[in-house]
Amino acid sequence: MNEEHWQAIVSCDDSYDGRFWYGVLTTGIFCRPSCKSRVPKQENIRLFATTEEAEKIGLRPCKRCQPQSVQWRPPDEELALRVERLIDECYQEPLNLTEIASRLFVSPYYMQRSFTRLKSCSPSQYLSQKRVEAAKRLLTETSNSVTDIAMQVGFRTSAYFAQVFHKLTGQTPTQYRAEYGQRIEQIGRKSETGS
Template identity: 40%
Template structure:
């Protein structure tokens, strides 16, 4: 192991992912340089050019950084993607951090921080964005009342729905409907 490789491991540098992999003799795992597990003792590290060679020599892929999955983008990105999928499919329900925490089996504060770091907004803000997007589609159908649209997308009452809609679109649901249904 050279200094450049050790520096990449120590700093969890993603730019070195795919250039080399490191294996730990203590845990018998192979990791990407960007793995966020505890910094290893350099005495226990072996360097490999590819993950398959390490696996053939008896090391197992790390569960955290998944070096055997080329398309894998990262632990936090994977968690956020699962949270977004849950919100996308359950937006009409009362989605809370506690519910996300139970579904994803992760700490709610960790979900909140990861979501904000990866997406730039909170899970709640994302939930409202999804709800407003769905509401805009429903408002274009004149068969639904504004109250029905609000309830359909997960708001408990029309006042709450109208407030959030105006916050995101700078129009009330009624103004939006009038503007687009002439």
């Protein structure tokens, strides 16, 4: 839970209703953020992106705030912005759609749809662009191997990296380096032979 979620719970902020739900493990009840019941201890709280998730682990809806009656509704623009920011900051990590969605407490389907509508590319495409941009820099500015660079920018295999790179640039990583990073590559070679 981040500070924002916690503040929403503490201040019973109804603008967060439908954006997440919280369960209290000690009482077995789950609530919407605006619930007026006593604020539980932070360590006993678990957050959920949907009411189904809370029910799946055996929590019951609170009678007071009736959390299951709230429609799930994160604001699109804010969600898209957060997806973008998360990718900008964490593209080197093993991110995928499900992982991004779970970090932002939204459903992958909803996230994909609102991001694509606002940004005219999907979160996965944006992630690939970000990784390829970073790879271009590393290819021209360092003498790291293509495999190392693939890992550094978040790809699991160099084959998949090469495939995505080619799709976005029309060149293989090696071709790109040969065209734009020659000088560096020579320096790299020199230090290899020197050692």
